[in-house]
Amino acid sequence: MSNPQTSKTEKTVVIPLLVLATVLAGMLGPMQSAVNGQVGKLLGDGNASAVVSFGSGLVVMAIIILARRSTREQFAAIPRKMKAHRLPWWNWFAGCCGAVIVFSEGATASILGVATFQTTLISGMVISGLICDRLGIGVPVKQPFNFARIMGALLAIAATVLVVLPNWSAPKVIVLAVLPFLGGLLAGWQPAGNSAVAEETGSMLVSITWNFIVGFSILGIMLIVRIMMGTATFHLPTVWWMYLGGPLGLLSIALMALLVRGLGLLLLGLASTAGQLIGSILIDLLIPQLGAQVYMVTILGALVALIGAGVAMIPSAKKRIDVNELSN
Template sequence: MSDTEQSSAKTPGGKKAIAVPLLFIATVLAGMLSPMQSAVNGQVGKELGDGNASAVVSFGSGLVVMAVIILARRSTRRQFASIPGKIRSRSIPWWNWLAGCCGAMVVFSEGATASILGVATFQTALISGMVISGLLCDRFGIGVDVKQPFNVPRILGALLAIAATVLVVLPSWQAPSMIALVILPFLAGLLAGWQPAGNDAVARQTGSMLVSITWNFIVGFCVLGAVLVVRILLGGVKFHLPTTWWMYLGGPLGLLSIALMALLVRGLGLLLLGLASTAGQLIGSVLIDLLVPALGSHVYMVTVLGALVALVGAGIAMVPSAKKEETIER
């Protein structure tokens, strides 16, 4: 390596250029957690016969895990106790404290539709909404330090991700009722694209990602729980806990996914995060459908093709962002 190359590799910009591909790979792997969660919550919804009840179980299991972690440390207990004062001080926009509602919508849609649509179909409808949301959030500087303008590579990457969605969903669109069901995860994706930014803002305010995640689960659980209680009182639903142990893993899987995405968004931006996680979600969906057919659905060739198109889209969008970050640092 020449002196010039060595000097470039040591510069902050060089480190950024190297870090972006590594963060991209980490996000792909983290994205695989989402279809696993969808499969679990979908089966819970199928057993309980209600998406709302399924979401309460998922958020409840995740909240129990986070409560144990938070209460075990004096520092996190103190950071968590500071939340009411920070909300009153309005040091960050109030909607950042409601990021848990985005997760609540995603988990509710999983319980209501995943077992019917299939894991791949559900995930790709969710992805389409997330990509559009990420593109807009990056453009208007929501949750990121530097605005990312619309340009050909970024738009092309987003379009390829949406094309991947169409390819994967196509075999399942056999009836109008299926299209209606797909709308729910799509709307959830529009909200979920912003969720990592909200969680990151709360983490910065409290000084702890663990506290941010716990708050995320509390908000989601309270919203979903209140709706379920009202429905039970009105006689609209009967609730019982699942009898199979793995049906309580939806919350912990979602917890891990939220933590990883909130960390990775700082280095990638919301659009790249959405595109890289798209690849992971599609690959994970295909693997679930292939390896655990009882939880997934039939795998078509267009499903595999859709995953490959998503990978290409993520790669195209990654290159210009790495160059842009390097230019800014210099």
């Protein structure tokens, strides 16, 4: 028989450690944005940068999938499962969302700065999460709008306005900030689609690989068409760390999948969001070579985005508890 006091003590020690690990894992997102932003700056093309990032991630996933017979068979079954039409077609194309986010990293992160990029992205994700919950996308129970949820969305919008304030006199920069915000708005669809594909194929690894294939194919076709039209050129980066964008994203996904078991979705979401925002500000502050300036309103905007995410998530947690209680 376990001692309740011992169990409580272990939880008091373990949970903070898991939260810290999640904050650190959340910092991988800004690192990915910084890498892809520099690739985009070097190649002079966000589309080309996104192809490099998706390509490197796809190579890693292909090695993982091909190493096991079970995942090879699950992956080979995808065409048959698509023809069966048991899943709504849009689930198979959730990789489009990742393509938009990675494209925006290459096109805007080096200009906006990692902190501004991440804040606008997260703000879009907060609003996306509320809309997806309301429409029942990726969740078992639709969750209506309430005061806390609306307040979270308003704080997300306020955070976006704050981080772009220093560039208010530069319309081009404001327009660029729309890209990560749009990527964030689409982000609510991606986990729902990936989860559905994982359930259909029986493997999250297969789902992630398919996600990379879709994103890489769309971005690759776009780049090839542009090259044929003479509006783009392409050459591979010569610096090794510029191929780390895809693997960093994969590592982040893997760590979150492990950490969610010990923390739950609410704490995981808050801790990872904090990690993204803290990491992005640190990158801009500690690596001046990236050319991004951190203003006080940038830090304030990041803080507002974190508060907005927290306010928006709390009702979801309560709703999940109610649903669990009813099912017991």
